[in-house]
Amino acid sequence: MPELRVLLKNIDVPNQKDLAVYEQDQGYATLRKAREQTPDEVIEIVKTAGLRGRGGAGFPTGIKWSFVPKDPNLEKYLVCNCDESEPGTFKDRVIIEKDPHQLIEGIAIASYAIGAKKAFIYSRGEFYEGIHILQAAVDEAKAKSHLGDLDIVVHTGAGAYIAGEETAQLDSLEGRKAQPRSKPPFPAIAGLYGKPTVVNNVETLCNAVHIVKNGAEWFQSIGKERNNGTKIFQISGHVKKPGVVELPLGTTLREVIFEHAGGMLDGRTFKAVFPGGSSCSLLTEKDLDVEMDFDSLAKLKTMLGTASLIVMDDSADMVKVAHRLMEFYQNESCGKCTPCREGTRWMVQVLERILSGEGTQSDLDLILNVCDDMAANSFCPLAVGAAPPVISSVVNFREEFEAYVQKNPNADKPREMKVKAYI
Amino acid sequence: MLSEKAKNSILKLQDKYPVKRSALLPALHVAQAEIGYLPQKVQQEVADLFDLNVTEVHSVVTFYDMFFEEPTGKHLLHVCKNISCMLRGSDEVIAKFRAKLGLKPGEKTTGDKQFTLVASECLAACDRAPMMIANDKVIGPIEEKDIDSIIEETKKMDGHPCPVPNIDIERGASH
Ligand SMILES: Cc1cc2nc3c(=O)[nH]c(=O)nc-3n(C[C@H](O)[C@H](O)[C@H](O)COP(=O)(O)O)c2cc1C
């Protein structure tokens, strides 16, 4: 199937980031259309369309907006999550660098729907170019009075994966360490400065523009039931044509990799793929016909996540992959809760000794047990995401781990405890 | 010491937010862009501008990867080591960079203080793997043969810029 470009339609138009060019393709007309309706009507359209959040969790956007209290005296905020730090993910960067007004229009529509007069774009600090483009676009939109009484602040983060988690993002936006908050209360009730706040991903907010423009029925006609609309897939790793491609949800994994990403590098064969960023279970050859949507991937006990396909061929060393990813989660653990802070550290140590030929047979079960416990007992979803890539690597490629373990002459002996107990 | 320009930039940033503490991360970027890094003295100056105890500022500085408490080289090279880049050879690229820059094991900054090399987590340009950000410039896919010219081209840059737009500082005033 050919690509279906809705959000990415204009990214190759020269100077699309300039307001004058954006306006040529009905730019900001949808915002005016939204403002001719009541906020509740706008929420209803997005709800009926069935849009689900594109930041990873797939929560229905219209429902999230409807949780915000209607009290006009309450200050409310919209936060656009542009932290984009999930390994393998690079779709929001494309939008903010190539078509920033599309996002700003989406932010303005969402802010109108929930009654927010102030919105923030939380961009990761490493988006040097994107942040400057966004700021210039906000200034231009404001100068031409497109934003009405809405103020949009482009905020610069400073390098922390956990700042992408919505409640940690709010703490970060308040000028603190990015550490997650306990839920409930959910941000829609008590978010930024304790006020009702909606946090939405860049791609989610862009979708809102097209839903209000073309109607809920149009959106429902794309993709599958409960999994409507297009999705920006990002493909990286051992494929011929890494990049972004926009397709209806429900396109098969095989089609995304072998048609749109050009298939595997010459002379290599497909081995495995993380279908939704790194924080999910990998899939193998037998799963290639799965439809890439929220529900189909959940059935396979993995996730659509950010729809970032990290593709691996026969040259990939799964022990190294597992080790590198666990090291990432260890680096990025915020340190707030013990299962995550200590669990990720412990797992890195075990994987390191396996890699250096000092692992034992019992280490493999230890990995599975600790990962399970860590994911079940952590405070926030970071550790819940750290476990599946490693567990699924061990389960699907146990022989690779065993090959490393067999380099240790004492691999079958139980590990000697070096800690003495003093009671 | 922060210049008056930098302090004014920070005060202007504070005005954008309903609660001024929200401007702390951008403010630290501004201070770092001017001084080059964030020594204790500068953290104290920032703390004063926010009516915060310096320990609060310190906890923020140490939490985020983009802030440096030690002097860095003039140019920052962030080479991605995360999975998509690793699959496309980032380990070799990092090793080559270290060798070309003459970095000994454990060293991050070159003796002439021109470069600091950071092996970083995913930088959201995995389609360009193996990739890097030289100061503020995204480069990739990197081939081994390009490394010399990347280093030479980076030398011509002004150094590590501030990611926060529209600010006014005296770059390298006390660097
Ligand atoms: C560790 C972690 C990192 C996350 N990073 C991001 C991110 O960079 N961008 C994003 O939009 N959502 C991220 N999320 C998801 C957010 O918590 C939240 O679900 C999302 O921003 C909501 O927006 P949506 O409903 O539009 O998807 C992350 C979640 C976790 C647990």
Ligand code: FES
């Ligand atoms: S893994 Fe290197 S940019 Fe994403």
